[in-house]
Amino acid sequence: MxxxxxxxxxxxxxxxxxxxxxxxxxxxxxxxxxxxxxxxxxxxxxxxxxxxxxxxxxxxxxxxxxxxxxxxxxxxxxxxxxxxxxxxxxxxxxxxxxxxxxxxxxxxxxxxxxxxxxxxxxxxxxxxxxxxxxxxxxSGNSKFESVDFNLHSLLKDVMFLCETLVLDRKIELLIEIDENVPKIITGDPSKLSQILLNLLGNSVKFVERGFIKLEVFTKQRNDNAFLLEFSVADTGIGIPKEKMDTIFNGYIQAADDTCKKYGGTGLGLTITKEIINKLKGNIEIDSTVSKGTTVRFRLPYLQGNIATLPNKSIKKAKHNFKTELLAGTEILVFEDNKMNECLIVEQLTKWGCTVHVDTDLDKGLYVLSTKKIDLILMDLKMPGQNGFEVSRAIRSHKNAKVNSVPIIAFSADFTQQDSEKCKEIGINDFLLKPYTLEDLQTTLLKNKENKIEQTEFLSILQKPMIEPKETTVVDLNLLLKDCFGEIDMLSQLVKLFKINAIEFIGNVKIHLKSGNLKEIGLSAHKLKAGFAMIKAEGMRKLIVELEHSCKANELEKVKELYEVFLNDYPLLEDNLSKELEIMKKK
Missing domain, CATH: 1.20.1440 (de novo design (two linked rop proteins))
Incomplete structure (x- = not known):
């Protein structure tokens, strides 16, 4: 190192x-x-x-x-x-x-x-x-997959993630997808996302004002095969000519003070080039100091089949539903690290689970034989008998009550060889440490033995509730953190936000009469950062759609969206005031 x-x-x-x-x-x-x-x-x-x-x-x-x-x-x-x-x-x-x-x-x-x-x-x-x-x-140990995926949706998601990083800066995020670029392609979506996020993330890091633009073209086409070109251009600080030859080397950054000012490992471009090479593509960079940088890369893809895309129409259960579904679950944990053992016991107990902690195989088999265990959490890298050996012994046990319990492995590292070993033994799923509570909860529910019938699951999801409309929901918790926990500072920001919203309403009312969509679009662009700040995601999406409709010169669509805004914003402002009052009383 x-x-x-x-x-x-x-x-x-x-x-x-x-x-x-x-x-x-x-x-x-x-x-x-x-x-x-x-x-x-x-x-x-x-x-x-x-x-x-x-x-x-x-x-x-x-x-x-x-x-x-x-x-x-x-x-x-x-x-x-x-x-x-x-x-x-x-x-x-x-x-x-x-x-x-x-x-x-x-x-x-x-x-x-x-x-x-x-x-x-x-x-x-x-x-x-x-x-x-x-x-x-x-070293060749990274896993690459080939699946059908929606390229346009992936690009939209990537740009949305980048949009959340530039809220407080005068940066315009642009995307242009050529009409000849296919929507459904076959390849590795996660690796493409990683490449784009690395490159766009670099631009976000090094651009103070101006624009960042992602363009996608079809460079070549032969029947069902495509060569797609992706271009990320920005108006950032640029790269000196003498550094261009080494910019893809590990731990190299453009200047010695770059790491101090912007942070990072200097591995982003190295990893990006390695991935592109593995995917049989190529990458090049053009850059001028103080003017900006353009990175282009080309990757081959095949035409995909929309019929094979996963169905995402079923909504995920919310946190409180997941907690309710886990209550009463009996879980056997094999973990040699006492700190991690203590941690996972506390996490699971809070969700109403009964936890059996034992790193000894014989005692573990006894628990499995005498208790109604729903799930096993298995640390793969234990000393002595490791998780693979313990899992193999469980799977080869004669008692069906023992050998059929789902096993979820967890470890601080996981290689392709480990993945193949897990499949061969019959380990059902895997968690990489450190995992989030959401990851743990989701994985437990996914693998829990059919103790909860589907009808019971649906009955919990279908409990009568008064759900707030998406465009009226706000969350001030993250903004309070940004204010260092100071309620007075938070109150001032909320007050400024309300003033901006009133200005927006006035501007739109004036410019709708003259049909000046450009000015309405500018007002919408200014206001969307405020909705992102207070985590009003539903209303932010509406304002983004209104802004795009202005750019597309769709006057009737703008009027329709503005009516929705006028109807829902008072409810949002009311929720905003209520949440602020609750925080003041804490």
Whole structure:
């Protein structure tokens, strides 16, 4: 690992340690502080051990016949994989306990400190994931798939994600899809999303004002085969000519101060090029300092079949429904790490589950034989008998009550070989640590044995409720965090938002009379950032549609959408005021 990457990791570690220590000392009782600090110390010791005293004896012994260059490459890949697992396991505890702490009744000051722990932990996790992703792709262990998917929907989703990152900047996000670009294609949608998000994310990072534009063309077509060209152009800081030859190298950024100012690992473009190469494509960059950058890449695809696309018409159960469905579930957990064991027991118990914790195979088989276990959570990388061996023993048991229980594996790293092993043994599903509570909840429900009949599931979903209209829903929690928990600051922002909304209504009323859709579109563009700020997603979508209708010169459509706005906005403003009052009373 390079010196710059080592410094980056240690810098993140130091920041996280300081925040954890301050929080433990000021806000937690002795037991809570010991739990959190124990997890962090394990994490810190593991990281420092692998940075300062990595054990290379086994690698050297096994690879004596390989050249010195290849030996170094193999050692780095093995080092990255091992360190990833060692770091992610205790980091799972830190993030998990921070999530649980956040659900407690904390003061504003305590919330700020928990937020700081979460931010530092997630930043470190993102860095670790990026390094591991690079190692997997470059060593050929990354999985690529070929499925039918809706390209236009994927592009729309990617642009929406980028739109959420530029709300407070004068940046125009543009997209142009050539009419000859097919809608349904066959390929790897997740890898295409990763490429586009890496490139657009770079543009968002380096553009202060101006535009970012994504264009898609059909470069070549031969029967059902396409060569698609994607172009990401921006008005950012640009790349010096002398840096262009090394811009795709690992841990390289355009300038030494770029990392300090903008952050990141410097691996984004390296990973992007590796993925494009694996997909049999190519990439090139044109850039001028202070004027901007254009990145073009080309990838081959086949014409897809719309009939094979998954049906997304069934809505996911909401959080409270999932919790209700999990109540009473009996779960057997095999986990060797006591901190993670404590964490998962607390998580599952809060959802009303009965949890049996045992890392011993014989006792685990006894529990399976004598209790009505619904699910098994299996850590794959336990010492002694690992999760694969324990799962194999369960699946080969003569008692059908034992061998048929669904097994969900979890681990801090997961390779293609692990995936094949899981399928061969009969492991049903997998969770990568650190996982979110939503991931855990969804995976448990998906794999739970048919204890809850489909009719019972539907009856819960069909309970009579008064659902607020989508265009009237708001959520001020994230905005309050951005205001450092200061209600007065939040109140001022809400007041400014209401003034902007009144201005919008006045402008539209004036310009509708003259049919001036350009001015209406500008007013809509200005207001949509406000709806994003207060998390009024339904109304934001309506305003975006109104803005697009202005650009398309669809006067009647604009009038129709404006009527919906006039009808729903008073309800939204009322909900906004009510939520603000509730927050003031807390």
């Amino acid at each position: 390079s010196i710059s990457k080592t410094k980056d990791l240690l810098g993140q570690l130091s920041q996280l340690e300081s925040t954890v220590s301050a929080f433990s000392f000021e806000e937690l009782n002795a037991d809570q502080a010991n739990e959190l600090k124990s997890s962090f110390n394990s994490f810190r010791t593991s990281l420092e051990k692998h940075i300062y005293t990595p054990n290379m004896d086994e690698i050297v012994a096994n690879k004596m016949e390989v050249t010195a260059t290849n030996q170094q490459d193999i050692s780095e890949k093995q080092f990255i994989t091992q360190v990833s697992h060692e770091i992610r396991t205790p980091l799972n505890s830190i993030i998990g306990f921070a999530n649980l702490l956040k659900e407690e009744k904390l003061t504003k000051g305590q919330h700020k400190k928990v937020d700081a722990i979460q931010f530092a932990s997630n930043t470190l996790l993102k860095l670790i994931n990026e390094v591991l992703d690079y190692a997997k792709i470059s």
